[in-house]
Amino acid sequence: MNTPQDLRYTEDHEWLRKDGQVGVTDFAQDQLGDVVFVELPEVGRQLKKGEAFGVVESVKSVSDLFAPVAGKVAKVNQELVDHPELINQDPYGSGWLIALEGVDADDAAGLLDAAAYLSQQEGGH
């Protein structure tokens, strides 16, 4: 399972990049199976840490998406509307979900690093 070193992670299997981009992890996309639908927030919405901002659906599951940190939605990945399978194909790249702005650096630093995320996976799942 791919877990890039330069990202921060949450226990809900989401990642945050330094530039504010948010997505789901390789582990999460594998657990979900074929993603068929993604519901994303409006640009400009202010999110609290842990707030549900969208939904990702596979054929037989629905999962809420939670903001890893507080921030304002600056961009959403419109490509996913027609190509939700990008989440499966490239979870850390073209399968990104939203980009946040105004993210507090300390908030981001408080998330799991790759090693911690990996050990959590082994322990919990």
Next chain:
Amino acid sequence: MRFSPHTAEDRAAMLKVIGAERVDDLFADIPRSVRLNRPLNLPAGLPEMEVRRLLTSLAQRNADGDQMVSFLGGGAYDRYIPSVIGEMLRRSEFYTSYTPYQAEISQGTLQVIFEFQSLIAILTGMDLAQASLYDGATAVAEGAMLAYGHTGRRRVVVARSVDPQYRAVLRTYAEGHDLEVVEAPLRDGRADPDEVRRLAENAACVIVQHPNFLGLLEEPEALCEAAHAAGALYIAVQDPISLAVLRPPGEYGADVAVGEGQPLGIPVSFGGPYLGYMGVKQDYLRRIPGRIVGETTDHDGRKGYVLTFQTREQHIRRERATSNICTNQGLMALAATIYVSLMGPRGMRQAAALSIEGAHQLADALEGSGFRRAFAGPFGSELALRSPVDANALGATLRRSGILGPLDLARLYPELEGHILLSVTERRTPEEIDRLVKALREVAA
């Protein structure tokens, strides 16, 4: 026990494999205090021959539309059912199967539903349809829930000319979400577009039946526009037979089309089982309640059908599902699919046209009889009349002439004291209509 295959030897051998002495042991964990320590107080079981006799004698205590001439309608219609339907409905691969969870061995049911969805979409003129709902009344209620989910508005406007039972069920369903149900009053038996425009302010939807319960044609174009002007969805309720000749909801801009599919080859059967249908515009796909079947392929590229968009449903989304409905009315949807396949466009139109013609001939023949048309507007195959005599007494008199009907409108619309509703279907011959006219004229004289 009648349907058990086990012999005493079977049971003994099975208990031995289980490692139990008696069947009672298998129930040992049910606390004594909640056991029923006496036989159920029910009549003793009967062999098939006697069960048949019992049921036949009960059935014979009913009058029915096969031995009588029925002019009863009001949401359930005595229409002609081609023989093929009964024959096909008894194919046990259809009726002894369940919801098609295992697509590979349920292609029959799945394809039937796909074809049903297609036919409903065509009849209603909507983009797509789902696999069916319990009946017309619950389809109306589910339509309102869809509109509430989409708009977030809690007010539902329904024309008083909509089937009273549909309105009653709508109120029951609305209770759960604390929705406010507002009725657009009757004006000469119909909904008034100006009134609807006023009421639709801040409403989730406007629900209109056309032709309405009193048999009259509404003005769906104007009503739909009134709803949309207020940002409300328009929910069209139509008899599917009437859809063969009247402009379909999709053409005049309805958002949701619902109705009762019973007229499509399903017997009146004392009120059920019937068949609710729902067609919607593409935009509402993810808000639709119940099952949807879609076409796809297997790994070898063979075409096949699956239940799809299941994440809307209760077994996945649980408390956030679009509805709690699980099963649809599968076998009834099969009946309707076969019916439309057999009748084709000409048969469907002819069923509608014969009914409308019969109702108009009846209206003409009653001119000057004392039974007068209650409302002025154009009507379809049902006729609301003011009766010069008590509706109950009238029913009893007609029964002696072998006629079932009329429907006493006062029991459904208190303000329509002394009004009756007569329904004509393609099954009613000119001779039968004459017989009714004669009987009514005699009563009035």
Next chain:
Amino acid sequence: MNTIFDEHEAGRGTSYLPEREIDLARYLPRSALRAELALPELAEIQVVRHFTGLSRRNHGVDSGFYPLGSCTMKYNPKINEDTARLPGFASAHPYQSEETVQGALQLMWELQQDLQEITGMDAVSLQPAAGAQGEFTGILMIRAYHRLRGDEGRTQVIIPDSAHGTNPATAAMAGFEVVHVPSDERGGVDLDALHAVVSEKTAALMLTNPNTLGLFDERIQEIAQVVHGAGGLLYYDGANLNAVLGRSRPGDMGFDVVHLNLHKTFSTPHGGGGPGSGPVGVKAALKDFLPMPTVTQRADGSYGLDYEIPHSIGQMRSFYGNFGMLVRAYTYIRSLGGEGLLGVADDAVLNANYLLARLRGSFYEPYDRTPKHEFVIAPPRDLKKETGVRTLDIAKRLLDFSVHPPTVYFPLIVDEAMMLEPTETETRETLDAFADILLGILKEAQEDPEVVKTAPHDTVVGRLDEAKAVRAPRLRETLGA
């Protein structure tokens, strides 16, 4: 296989009605009329072959074993099909006057009485169209009950984590907040957890007993005490009533409201997914909230429809219920009598335990208890890791042997669950043959996992691409498309 649209040929058709020419413009405004009606046109023989062909692409109880847990796929007696089609039933109009439908009303009244006796409740409504609607009816009644008492703060419905998805969906539809309660290590409701979640906000607990694991919750009376003690009511999901017919009644267990599934317990056919029928029974305290109308016996012995229900929640659907299903269930109950119904439960539980005994040791058994009419097992815990074979694969491989797979991945609390309900109408030989097939597949999974993972091989289609069905939806056909 072709669709009816593929079979279309303009001009084809069979006449079922008089063919005289009718000009509708004589009667209706032209603006109201439809111009085009693009429906397929087929000859009768095409229609018959088409639907016969489709029926052969289906597996029903009459085709073979159908151990679909929680659905009670028992044999559907053919006499039921005959009686429901008697003209006096099938052709009776729901608006006929009461004196012309005394036979139908008597049948309904007797069925209400029978279901009261079977469930231990005080009153029954036959109106709900299906189990899910029965649930909705029951929960709306509970809501109305609390509200009438001015107890409006009861906003929560408690539901075990093993529950069927309709339970939470229903509670939400009735405006309640859903509170989940976990199961304990014996598969029952965790009493400590229950104590922790009940409060003055509790409107009801929804429970299936035996539960979805097929296990009878022995502490049902304590559970009832906890819920009643907090002022809540107890709702019985009748999905598993087949297991306890004549042995134990929900009314005696402490339940206040029950719904039944006539298509499960009382042999009415499942119809490819409906029509069902979901009567609701209540204790006396809730009688005044029943939906309208119920059937009553009048002083002169005649039967009538009763609309005088003081606090009725209203009407759940048009008319009085899925009457055709009621006729079938009544026929079944009269065929069996009380003793026969007890025999149903006995053989249903015997068959489940026999099948489990045949599979014991080879499959993982999450609870070491005597199940009732159904049981939950899973493949051996290391199978997936070693071979990649999952429950879904085993289910799909079963299709190659012309049996319907069990319910899979439910209940949610058992990983890789398979839920088997053989029902009472199956022979010992059928159970043996099925056990042999299942054990054979397990062996095959170890020896040749690819065969299992790519199953089914002998069905009309293979595993279908469900993701494609959503990503590129094709939900209807159009003529000439």
